[in-house]
Amino acid sequence: MTTTTLPHTAVDAPPAPEQQRIRLGGVTREEVLTMAAAGVGSLALDWLLYERILPFSGVLGFLLCWYLLFLALYAVAGRLQWDTLTVRERLATALAWSSGLLVTGLILEQLFYSFINGMDAARHLNFFTETMRTTAPLDPITSGGCLHAIVGSLEQLGLATLFSVPLGILTAVFLVEAGATRRGARLVKPVRVLIEAMTALPSIVAGLFVLGVVILTLGASKSGFAASLALTVMMMPIVTRAAEVVVRLVPGTLKEASYALGASQWRTVWHVVLPTARPGLTTAVVLGMARGVGETSPVLLTAGFTTRLNLNPLSGNQVSLPLYIWNYVKQPYPDMVARAFAAALTLMAVVVILFVTARILGRHRTPGARRAGRPLRRTGGAAAAAPMNFNPAGTAAN
Numbered sequence: 001m002t003t004t005t006l007p008h009t010a011v012d013a014p015p016a017p018e019q020q021r022i023r024l025g026g027v028t029r030e031e032v033l034t035m036a037a038a039g040v041g042s043l044a045l046d047w048l049l050y051e052r053i054l055p056f057s058g059v060l061g062f063l064l065c066w067y068l069l070f071l072a073l074y075a076v077a078g079r080l081q082w083d084t085l086t087v088r089e090r091l092a093t094a095l096a097w098s099s100g101l102l103v104t105g106l107i108l109e110q111l112f113y114s115f116i117n118g119m120d121a122a123r124h125l126n127f128f129t130e131t132m133r134t135t136a137p138l139d140p141i142t143s144g145g146c147l148h149a150i151v152g153s154l155e156q157l158g159l160a161t162l163f164s165v166p167l168g169i170l171t172a173v174f175l176v177e178a179g180a181t182r183r184g185a186r187l188v189k190p191v192r193v194l195i196e197a198m199t200a201l202p203s204i205v206a207g208l209f210v211l212g213v214v215i216l217t218l219g220a221s222k223s224g225f226a227a228s229l230a231l232t233v234m235m236m237p238i239v240t241r242a243a244e245v246v247v248r249l250v251p252g253t254l255k256e257a258s259y260a261l262g263a264s265q266w267r268t269v270w271h272v273v274l275p276t277a278r279p280g281l282t283t284a285v286v287l288g289m290a291r292g293v294g295e296t297s298p299v300l301l302t303a304g305f306t307t308r309l310n311l312n313p314l315s316g317n318q319v320s321l322p323l324y325i326w327n328y329v330k331q332p333y334p335d336m337v338a339r340a341f342a343a344a345l346t347l348m349a350v351v352v353i354l355f356v357t358a359r360i361l362g363r364h365r366t367p368g369a370r371r372a373g374r375p376l377r378r379t380g381g382a383a384a385a386a387p388m389n390f391n392p393a394g395t396a397a398n
Helices: 029-053 059-079 084-122 147-179 182-199 203-217 224-248 252-260 265-276 278-293 297-303 321-328 334-361
Strands: none
Touching: 029 059, 059 084, 084 334, 147 182, 147 224, 147 265, 147 278, 147 297, 147 321, 147 334, 182 224, 203 224, 203 297, 224 278, 224 297, 252 265, 265 278, 278 334, 297 321, 321 334
8 A cells, every 4th residue: 555645735835924005195193293293393493593502593594494404304203113215205295295385375475465455456447447548646546547458468468379379389290290200300400499599588688689670670660569579489489399298299199090091291280189289289378378478578678658548559559467567566656556466466367367268278179079969970972871781791781
């Protein structure tokens, strides 16, 4: 009788260590207590350094030193209970949140400061329906307004957007499509260098360029149209660079499918690339508008200044909201300063309205998708309208 020895099975192997579940995201109690302790400890240490030991003074330096001490203490306290990777992740999270809160606080502070100083003028209806044509510096706040500046800003920004957006998007498409070929790469390089140089161009240089070329050389008068040309010089490189990034993100498979169906390059760009990149192109337009809406020096050099309402941007001086603010905020009369801050609030409202409108117009819709509830159009004849019958063999027949 023989004895059979069974091989060792997996039952004899040592048990695998139990895996611990890692929590991603969220805030734990230990993290909150550690952050609070680091904040209180860094504040006490900062007060001791500023008030007792070092000859330092100033609110800004106190806050900066407190922030640096907080980060240091938070990293040390976290290292006592977490591993190195967790400490780095939570320290980066603290940096991101604190930076975001700082920027948000500065924006809210500017809004609140402008609201407090400009509400005396903005609460009167005449500020939005009258101009400064018959208003003297010592006239009451119930006289005069910024209607002419609102109209000037809208016309100048509208013309500049009309000029810069098509040029910027066409340039971006050229940089992407022509740069993909060996022959077109030679033409792309100088265009790209020119766009990068225009991006860093100071705004006053753009105003001087339009002043020297359009007004002094060609003999044109200062007007809103000349100001829009200066704003176009500032906005076009911003639109081009942002649009180029968006156009490059369009999947190549979409363009290849269009080429496979027999479409030409320009039809592919018009019907596939641009509709697909429309949300990003809207962002590029918004960035360009944000670059040009607050410019003062180009408008001052090319459009001049006036207290009258000028609806014609092609002739005559025309003022904008930034130029209106710059002219009245430096005057020693409280009512004039109040009008300047009220114009700043108006400019913020105009910017928000324009940006929201651009976002609504640029909402994403898949190319070729039909709207909900709209039936498909039949473009063929009776054969196209008839249903398809399939036999069991798998071949289609009418």
